[in-house]
Amino acid sequence: MSLDPYKVLGVEKNADAAAVKSAYRKLARKHHPDVNPGDKAAEEKFKEISEAYDILSDPAKKNEYDHLGREAFYERGFGGAGYQSPDFSQGGFSFEDIFGDLFGGGGRGRGGGASFSFGRSFGGASAPQKGDDVNLKLTISLREAAFGVEAKLELGIPQTCPQCRGQGLMSSGGGVRTCPGCGGRGQVNQLENLKVKIPAGIENGQKVRLKGKGSPGRNGGPAGDLLAEVATKPDPVFTRKGRDLSAELPVSLYDLLLGGTVEAPTLSGRASLKIPAGTQNGARLRLKGQGMPASKKEAAGDLYVTIRALLPTRLAAGAQKLVRQLAEAAPLGEPT
Numbered sequence: 070m071s072l073d074p075y076k077v078l079g080v081e082k083n084a085d086a087a088a089v090k091s092a093y094r095k096l097a098r099k100h101h102p103d104v105n106p107g108d109k110a111a112e113e114k115f116k117e118i119s120e121a122y123d124i125l126s127d128p129a130k131k132n133e134y135d136h137l138g139r140e141a142f143y144e145r146g147f148g149g150a151g152y153q154s155p156d157f158s159q160g161g162f163s164f165e166d167i168f169g170d171l172f173g174g175g176g177r178g179r180g181g182g183a184s185f186s187f188g189r190s191f192g193g194a195s196a197p198q199k200g201d202d203v204n205l206k207l208t209i210s211l212r213e214a215a216f217g218v219e220a221k222l223e224l225g226i227p228q229t230c231p232q233c234r235g236q237g238l239m240s241s242g243g244g245v246r247t248c249p250g251c252g253g254r255g256q257v258n259q260l261e262n263l264k265v266k267i268p269a270g271i272e273n274g275q276k277v278r279l280k281g282k283g284s285p286g287r288n289g290g291p292a293g294d295l296l297a298e299v300a301t302k303p304d305p306v307f308t309r310k311g312r313d314l315s316a317e318l319p320v321s322l323y324d325l326l327l328g329g330t331v332e333a334p335t336l337s338g339r340a341s342l343k344i345p346a347g348t349q350n351g352a353r354l355r356l357k358g359q360g361m362p363a364s365k366k367e368a369a370g371d372l373y374v375t376i377r378a379l380l381p382t383r384l385a386a387g388a389q390k391l392v393r394q395l396a397e398a399a400p401l402g403e404p405t
Contacts (some may be wrong), residue, residue, distance in 0.1 A: 072142045074121035075136065082135065086126065093122040106198060107287075139153070158253040196330060197290030203283040207297040211304040215336050215361050217269035225258030226295075229285040258283060265297050270364040273301045306334055312361040312370030320344055325350065333374050335359045342374060350378035385391070 075082055076091040096118045097154050099103070105111035115368065124130045130152070134142045143152050207220060229235040232250035247253040265277055276296045283293025301309070308315045318333050328346030331355060332339040340356055348354075353375050360370025 071139060072117055072121060073139055077117050078125065079123035080125070084125075089122065089125045093118060095124075106327060107201065115249070140236075196288065198287040200227075200284035200286040200292050200293035201283045202293040202296055202297065203297070206295045206300050207265060207267075207277075208300045208302055210302055211307055211309060212336055213267065213302050214271050214273070214299065215269065217271075218267045220265045220267060220297075222263045222265060222297075223260060224263060224295075226263075226282055227256045228259045229283040230255055230257050235287070236240060256379045266366065267299065268364075270361050270367070271299050273299065273309070275299055307336070307372075309361065312367055314360040314370060315373045315375065317377050318342070318374045319377050320348070321379045322381070324348075325378055326351070333359075336361075340372075344376075348376060350376060352376045 075084075078089060078096065080088055080092050084092075097318075099114065100111045102112050102115060103106070125135055134152075169200060203226075205224070206253045207222070208370075209218060209220065212382065230237075230248060230251035233239050233248035233255065235254040235255040237248055237251065237255040238245045243320065248255075251257050261282075263279065265279065267277060276298045279295040281292045282295035285292050306316050312334070313375045316334060318331070320331055323329075324344050325330060328345065328348070329344050331342050331344055333342040335356070336359070340359055342354060342356060344354075353373055356372040356374060358369045359372035363369040381388070
C-alpha cells in the first residue's frame with residue numbers, strides 16, 4: 070500500500086518521537102485484532118497504523134519519506150528498491166515495548182494469565198478461536214419435510230489456505246505480498262459432498278446443524294458449523310399451517326345432496342372421507358391425524374378438506390326436466 074503515515078497516525082510533520090508513539094498507541098488500542106476478533110476492516114486498519122509507525126518511528130525512514138515524498142518513497146526509497154511494508158506474518162515489530170500497557174501491562178492479555186496475542190496475521194500466539202458458522206438455505210418438498218429426507222449437497226467448504234496457512238500474506242524479497250492462492254482471504258473453498266439428514270416433521274425456517282463444516286478456526290481453534298435453513302417448496306395439493314394441512318376436494322353434486330363416501334388425498338396416499346347428506350359447497354371437513362406426522366414433541370396434525378361442488382357441465386332435455394322437478398320438490402332455503 071502507498072499511504073501517508075502522518076495522515077494515518079493523525080500527527081503533524083514536526084511531531085516528535087513521543088507524539089508519534091502516543092498516537093500509535095491510541096489507534097492501535099482501538100483497532101488491534103485481539104480487540105476486534107474476526108473484523109477484517111480493523112485488521113487492515115491495524116496494518117496501516119503499524120506501517121505508518123514503522124516509517125515515522127525510524128529516523129532514517131522518516132527523513133527519506135520527508136525528502137522524497139510519498140510516491141517516490143514507495144517506488145525508489147531505500148537503495149532504489151522502494152519501501153517494503155513490514156512482514157506482519159513473521160512478527161517483524163518488537164511489540165512488547167509498544168503494547169506493554171495496552172491491556173494491563175507486562176505484555177499480558179486482559180485475562181492476566183494468558184500470553185498477549187497479536188492476532189493471526191501478526192505472527193503472535195493468539196488463543197484458539199472457533200471459525201465462523203456458514204449459513205445456507207436448503208429447499209425441500211412438503212412430503213420430504215413430513216417424512217424426513219437425507220439431502221445430498223456439493224458445496225465449497227472454506228478451508229485454511231495451504232500456501233499462506235491462513236495468514237493471507239506471504240514473505241517476498243524481504244517484504245510481504247498478498248497470497249496468490251487465496252487472494253489475501255486466508256481461506257480457499259474445497260468442494261465436498263455432504264449429506265444433510267432432515268428430520269421428519271421439520272418446520273419451515275428451522276435449521277439443521279452440521280458440526281465442523283463451517284469456516285476453519287483461527288490459531289488452531291475448531292472449525293465453525295454449517296447451518297442449513299430449511300425452506301419448503303409450495304405444494305400443488307396441500308397448504309401447511311403448523312402441523313395441520315389444508316386441501317381442496319371436488320365432490321359431485323349428487324354426493325353432496327345424498328351423502329356418500331369419497332376419497333381425499335393425504336401425504337401418504339388417500340383416505341376415506343364421509344360426506345353427510347346436504348353438505349354445502351365450501352364446507353370444511355376434518356380428517357383427524359392426516360396432517361404432518363407426529364414428532365417427539367407434538368402429536369400428528371389434522372387435514373382440513375374444503376369442499377368444492379362438482380356440477381354437470383351439460384344437461385340433456387330429460388335431465389333439465391328432472392332438475393326442474395327437483396327444484397320444485399326441494400326448494401332452496403333462504404341463505405343464513
